[in-house]
Amino acid sequence: YWSIGNEPTLFAxxxxxxxxxxxxxxxxxxxxxxxxxxxxxIILVGPDLHQYPGVPGQNPRDAAGRDWLETFLEANGDLIGIVSIHRYPFPRSQANPVVSRDDLRLNSREWDENIIPMVRDVTRRITGRDIPVGVMEINSSWANNQRGEATMDSLYNAIWYGDVLGRLIRQRVEMVAYWDFQRRDLSFGLIGGYQVRPTYYTFQLYKRFGTEAIMTYSDVPDVNIYAALRDDGALTMMIINLSAESATVPLTITGFDPAEEAEVWRLDAEHRAASLGLQPLESSVRVPGDSLTLLIVAPQL
Known part of the structure; x- marks a missing residue:
């Protein structure tokens, strides 16, 4: 995979x-x-626009009013292998740099409702092809922030990113790259010097997640669930509680004959992608506020 240039929307x-x-x-x-x-x-990736909110009138345009993504695809849709964008939703302006829990809680849905559907629609309309999509830079903020309730070094950033990843899996995005891995002096990294930040543990949970996406649905407010089958036949379910309050989530599994117990892993204020061992698989699951809970269920023998 090769990318040519980076964030040309900022060059001028x-x-x-x-x-x-x-x-x-x-x-x-x-x-x-x-x-x-x-x-x-080689597979070419581009155009790596610095922001793409997926909202008409807000997507990046040049000084002449030309849409950057549309112009790129019209010229290069025959060569591109992955259509790529970047997204940092906050802060909305330098005059208002504070990011709240509610900002992040309400934000992750933009991937389902706006961003990925619009990228796919624009790509299909202009090129006549369904080209894979990549989100080659992502974090909650484009500006350094630290020690807040929803800053990039917070637990809530990890919960937000867990939900974003679930939505991107559901949207079948080809590639996702978190920005970035290590920063000692800024809060962007998963690791800051010798400090491991909470979002690192989101990756530790998702590395146990399956590879074959399964349809899921949740009607519990602020609780989302994503599921996938693993190559070993196990069903994995990521339950994400974006609320500060604990919740009881009904659990109904169809088309899969589960074992009687589930392996449970959790990220919350008290657990850092920690194993909670085997627990009985019941018709409902109790999840703490601000948490990611991974259930791994083997098939019934």
Missing amino acids: NLFRTEYDAERHSREWRAHAEAMLAVDPS
Whole structure:
């Protein structure tokens, strides 16, 4: 996989130069064709726009009013292998930098309702193809923030990201890259110096998640569930409680004959992706507030 350039939507301001969607598309194609001439097997990723909220009138445009994604696809839709965007929903402005729990709680739904459906619709309309989608940079904030209830180093950021990942799995996104892995002086990283931040443990839970997505539904407010089958036949279910209050979640499984017990893993204020051992699989699950709970259920023998 190869990406050419990064966040061209910012070039004009960063480099104090005239740079627009057409110039980017033209220069990107020249590089792409040269690279493909050397190795036709490479998969090209782009255009890596710095923000894409998936809302008409808010998606990035150049100084002439041209939509960056549409202009790119019109010029390069025949060469692109993965259509990529970046997304940092907060802060909404430098004048209002504080991010609250409610901001994050209400935000993750944008992936289902706006962003990924619009990227797919625009791509299909312009190229006539269903091209895989990648979110090649993501975090809750584009600006450094620390030690708040919903800052990037908080437990709630980890819960928010767990829900975002579940939605991206449901939307069958090809690639997702969290920004970033390690930062000592800023709060972006999963690791800060020798400190492991809570969102790191979201990955520790999801590494046990399955690879074959299963349809799920929850009607419990602020509680979402995502499921997938693993290669060993186990059913994995990620239950995410975005509320500060604990909740009892009804659990009904169809089309799968489960064993009587579930392996339980949890991330919350008291557990860091910790195993809670085997517990009876019942018709409901009690989950703490602000938590990710992973159930791993083997098939009935």
